[in-house]
Amino acid sequence: MGNLSTPTSVEKLQTALRAKAKAEADYRFYALYDKISREDILAQTLQQIFARRGH
Structure with a gap:
């Protein structure tokens, strides 16, 4: 996905x-x-989706 950076909040999750x-x-989410x-x-x-489709 090139140069997309993942936000800290997303990385924490x-x-x-x-x-x-x-x-x-065995835990189920x-x-x-x-x-x-x-x-x-x-x-x-959405950023990842657009990056993959070239938008």
Whole structure:
């Protein structure tokens, strides 16, 4: 994805989710909707989508 930089808030969420998933392999993330619907997460996602499509 070239030169897109991930915001610190998004990196913190990714790190926390990754750590939880590694620590508890059987854990199910049933309540992620509130996390992925955050404005910073959605903005980063849109940037990645546009970067992949060349916009």
